[in-house]
Amino acid sequence: MHKVLLLVVSLAASWAYPIDYGTQLTPAIVKEDPAAYPKYHFEYGVKDDQTGDIKEQAEERDGDVVKGEYSLIEPDGTLRKVQYQDDGKSGFNAIVTRGHSTHPAPKKVAVPVPVPLLYHH
Template sequence: MAYPESRPTYSPPKPIYGISGPQAPARYDFNWTVKDDQSGNDYGQQESRDGDNTHGSYQVLLPDGRVENVVYTVNGDSGYVAEVTYQSQAQYPTHQTYTPVPVYV
């Protein structure tokens, strides 16, 4: 059995760059919070954007008992600019030494 001299050729699909048609600038506003006294979770975020300008903040309860607050902006190509502050003082509980007691069955 003889094989044909010409073989099929394959080419990858042509890439599509960009999206055609008019595009509106990004615009949104959202926020969320979590406050659960039983587990100690206390954090949240707020952010809004209008075109190239983004403003937001978030807060989180740190393991040392402080609340970290971050207020940030991104204006065009300026990059992420943040101001970080803390509420309360860090608290470190005294270290308790644990000595396991052997149990024999």
């Protein structure tokens, strides 16, 4: 048992290394990668007639300038459209427009009219 303990202690000592507490850390210098210029374009749309989920979005970015728009059909049938942009200087600006609701005309439901019963004596 002592031989095994001695072996473990000697292995542990061989893996140990001195720590230099006098080493000073210097902050890392981060350089921007010119290949990482922010530029993209995307768009998507959903049209699910069963659930009524209808929406679209498109956006593009070129450097600090972001432009885009999205639209959706709200639960009351109104079309909402939002156009937005951020030029990197004046902040985020959006223009929101709403159309008129497009509720379908209410269905006419036949209501039964009670017929009076005539009693003869």
